[in-house]
Amino acid sequence: MQTLVAYVENKPGVLNRVASLARxxxxxxxxxxxxxxxxxxxARMTIVAHTDAKGGHRLEAxxxxxxxxxxxxxxxxxxxLERDLALIKVRADQQNRPHxxxxxxxxxxxxxxVAPDSLIxxxxxxxxxIDGLIEVLRPFGVLEMARSGRISMTxxxxxxxxxxxxxxxxxxx
Amino acid sequence: xxxxxxxxxxxxxxxxxxxxxxxxxxGAILPVYDALGKSKLHHVxxxxxxxxxxxxxxxxxxxxxxxxxxxxxxxxxxxxxxxxATAMLDSSPVVCITGQVSSKLLGSDAFQEIDITGIxxxxxxxxxxxxxxxxxxxxxxxxxxxxxxxxxGPVLVDITKDAQQASAEFDWEAATPKLPVKxxxxxxxxxxxxxxxxxxxxxxxxxxxxxxxxxxxGAMKTFAEFVKSANIPVxxxxxxxxxxPANEKLNLGMMGMHGEAWVNHAIQEADLLIAVGMRFxxxxxxxxxTYAKTARKIHIEIDRSEINKNVAVDAALVGDxxxxxxxxxxHIATRExxxxxxxxxxxxxxxxxxxxxxxxxxxxLYAAHVINDIWKATNGEAIVVTDVGQHQxxxxxxxxxxxxxxxxxxxxxxxxxxxxxxxxxxxxxxxDAEVWVVVGDGGFQMTMCELATIVQxxxxxxxxxxxxxxxxxxxxxxxxxYDKRYVATPLVAPDFAALANAFGIRGERxxxxxxxxxxxxAAREYPESVLIDFRVEQEDSxxxxxxxxxxxxxxxxxxxxxxxxxxxxx
Numbered sequence: 001m002q003t004l005v006a007y008v009e010n011k012p013g014v015l016n017r018v019a020s021l022a023r024x025x026x027x028x029x030x031x032x033x034x035x036x037x038x039x040x041x042x043a044r045m046t047i048v049a050h051t052d053a054k055g056g057h058r059l060e061a062x063x064x065x066x067x068x069x070x071x072x073x074x075x076x077x078x079x080x081l082e083r084d085l086a087l088i089k090v091r092a093d094q095q096n097r098p099h100x101x102x103x104x105x106x107x108x109x110x111x112x113x114v115a116p117d118s119l120i121x122x123x124x125x126x127x128x129x130i131d132g133l134i135e136v137l138r139p140f141g142v143l144e145m146a147r148s149g150r151i152s153m154t155x156x157x158x159x160x161x162x163x164x165x166x167x168x169x170x171x172x173x
Numbered sequence: 174x175x176x177x178x179x180x181x182x183x184x185x186x187x188x189x190x191x192x193x194x195x196x197x198x199x200g201a202i203l204p205v206y207d208a209l210g211k212s213k214l215h216h217v218x219x220x221x222x223x224x225x226x227x228x229x230x231x232x233x234x235x236x237x238x239x240x241x242x243x244x245x246x247x248x249x250x251x252x253x254x255x256x257x258a259t260a261m262l263d264s265s266p267v268v269c270i271t272g273q274v275s276s277k278l279l280g281s282d283a284f285q286e287i288d289i290t291g292i293x294x295x296x297x298x299x300x301x302x303x304x305x306x307x308x309x310x311x312x313x314x315x316x317x318x319x320x321x322x323x324x325x326g327p328v329l330v331d332i333t334k335d336a337q338q339a340s341a342e343f344d345w346e347a348a349t350p351k352l353p354v355k356x357x358x359x360x361x362x363x364x365x366x367x368x369x370x371x372x373x374x375x376x377x378x379x380x381x382x383x384x385x386x387x388x389x390x391g392a393m394k395t396f397a398e399f400v401k402s403a404n405i406p407v408x409x410x411x412x413x414x415x416x417x418p419a420n421e422k423l424n425l426g427m428m429g430m431h432g433e434a435w436v437n438h439a440i441q442e443a444d445l446l447i448a449v450g451m452r453f454x455x456x457x458x459x460x461x462x463t464y465a466k467t468a469r470k471i472h473i474e475i476d477r478s479e480i481n482k483n484v485a486v487d488a489a490l491v492g493d494x495x496x497x498x499x500x501x502x503x504h505i506a507t508r509e510x511x512x513x514x515x516x517x518x519x520x521x522x523x524x525x526x527x528x529x530x531x532x533x534x535x536x537x538l539y540a541a542h543v544i545n546d547i548w549k550a551t552n553g554e555a556i557v558v559t560d561v562g563q564h565q566x567x568x569x570x571x572x573x574x575x576x577x578x579x580x581x582x583x584x585x586x587x588x589x590x591x592x593x594x595x596x597x598x599x600x601x602x603x604x605d606a607e608v609w610v611v612v613g614d615g616g617f618q619m620t621m622c623e624l625a626t627i628v629q630x631x632x633x634x635x636x637x638x639x640x641x642x643x644x645x646x647x648x649x650x651x652x653x654x655y656d657k658r659y660v661a662t663p664l665v666a667p668d669f670a671a672l673a674n675a676f677g678i679r680g681e682r683x684x685x686x687x688x689x690x691x692x693x694x695a696a697r698e699y700p701e702s703v704l705i706d707f708r709v710e711q712e713d714s715x716x717x718x719x720x721x722x723x724x725x726x727x728x729x730x731x732x733x734x735x736x737x738x739x740x741x742x743x
Binding site for chain 2: 069
């Protein structure tokens with residue numbers, strides 16, 4: 001699995017270009033998240049792809065060839081903070097509800113919706129942690145689940161910033 | 174100054190230095206055609222939109238400038254797809270302009286509406302849809318920058334009809350390109366550079382693999398200096414032909430599937446390969462597991478995504494070929510490589526005796542002879558545009574190109590039907606040049622409608638049809654690998670000379686070796702276009718041949734034809 005972070009132009013069709021490129025390279029995308037940055041012209045992507053280091057390099061280098069991609073970097077080998085967010089609707093009745101609450105606490109999840117027969121749990125963290133919680137909830141009956149996909153950031157002073165966009169361009173062509 | 178979007182487009186093209194463009198009108202591009210009529214631009218009316226893209230491509234390859242093709246929405250746009258993909262695979266700077274239905278109708282399946290930006294996304298360097306007249310000038314400037322900088326490629330600009338009709342202020346100065354500013358890539362570090370220099374100066378059996386990138390970056394002079402100061406022999410890719418003169422002693426010829434035997438053996442025996450502006454295509458490497466096992470590799474390439482893609486390299490110098498070669502030049506030690514060059518000469522000698530040129534006249538006409546005759550008659554100075562197949566390989570083997578951009582051919586995509594329209598484009602780019610089309614009877618029939626374009630435009634090009642009555646290269650594969658089961662390769666053709674006459678073009682037919690050179694000479698003297706139908710040996714094959722998936726050294730060689738052996742006797 002390879003993780004890439006990309007800064008892209010925030011405009012229609014860019015997501016399509018990125019996804020289309022991965023398809024062309026026969027690389028399966030495990031998760032792709034897009035969100036705004038503090039510059040509304042630029043969006044940030046985290047791409048998790050089913051491929052090896054060579055595929056990761058190809059994806060990175062090919063992404064940067066797209067006109068709308070300002071920067072793409074394979075961060076798989078770097079010290080990385082990764083987060084996934086999940087909403088999990090689980091079956092809950094009067095009897096098992098206290099036990100369920102205990103488990104949720106262990107995983108630092110939160111109950112964000114309560115209904116007579118079910119709860120919605122919000123949990124964030126690494127993929128492993130969320131997968132772990134889902135495993136222990138399964139016996140209660142997981143009714144529905146939504147996951148955000150991964151967002152990633154390199155730790156400490158290892159900064160990944162979009163290149164400044166206010167550089168004057170040549171008027172010769 | 175207020176102009177309509179269509180007028181802005183024509184003004185922009187004029188300001189961008191466009192003189193000729195190739196296209197076909199239709200409903201969604203009509204406002205542009207109306208404006209074209211009032212502009213100084215010369216529009217070449219093609220007979221099929223695929224032809225327009227190949228012409229723009231041929232124009233771009235002959236000149237190094239952006240070629241422009243134009244079509245209407247829907248089928249006009251989809252007909253361009255093959256030509257766009259051809260330009261993409263061979264890194265050719267082409268800008269395609271398509272009309273699109275009005276922006277209010279987008280997504281409604283309106284008449285002749287098609288999502289052409291969606292369709293061409295994977296086969297363009299970039300594409301864009303424009304739906305406001307005020308965006309047209311800037312977008313065209315951006316399209317030209319994208320198409321012809323870095324690794325060039327096709328750009329498609331889809332302009333809605335309402336954007337063509339609306340009025341906007343035309344201010345060229347204000348419409349500067351506003352392309353996204355990309356991160357500055359560090360191309361290579363000192364250690365990588367030093368490693369490359371070290372490899373170059375210590376190799377005993379070095380070989381340079383010269384590709385299209387040398388032409389694209391305009392590095393011919395620097396490259397020649399580099400080759401001569403390092404005294405390293407040069408092998409060329411198909412698209413690299415012309416980047417280094419064929420009459421230079423260090424030029425060994427073409428590599429790969431139908432490359433010269435001594436070149437392929439030299440690659441397998443080398444201890445260092447210096448790849449410049451090429452991408453280790455499978456037609457060049459053969460089986461990767463046995464490719465150049467004894468060689469270290471240096472890769473000079475502008476496209477970072479090509480590094481280690483097919484062949485792992487020891488030093489990668491990412492950047493413009495000319496700049497990288499210039500920076501290497503002062504560090505090159507002059508060396509003899511005497512034993513290595515002697516070894517190559519020995520291999521070359523062995524091949525020469527098998528050459529079909531040594532075959533005495535046995536009453537048959539061989540394509541190799543025809544091409545060699547064209548080479549002799551034109552002093553090797555023509556622009557030759559080839560299609561795809563056997564004739565293409567024979568041209569690469571038997572027409573010796575000394576000048577860059579003098580061979581124009583579809584390499585990466587291998588598009589049959591490319592030659593005739595691409596030659597028309599090349600002729601517009603180089604009006605004073607002698608342009609020859611070398612094309613098979615199969616490929617010619619794919620785009621022969623463009624003969625009418627030649628007549629309408631009154632241009633002078635010479636067309637040599639290498640007519641063997643087969644889809645020759647496929648037939649060759651069937652002969653070698655499918656036990657001579659010739660399925661769907663025998664090909665009926667019209668009387669090409671009579672067909673040419675019907676279009677208003679002089680047509681000739683040649684079926685023996687003695688008539689060949691005279692007919693070629695007469696065609697050159699004739700002030701208008703001439704088509705010559707060369708009836709060549711039907712079941713001749715291109716040798717050597719590396720079967721697909723085999724190693725470069727596992728070539729099929731020309732069989733020991735008794736006639737050839739006779740020819741080599743003293």
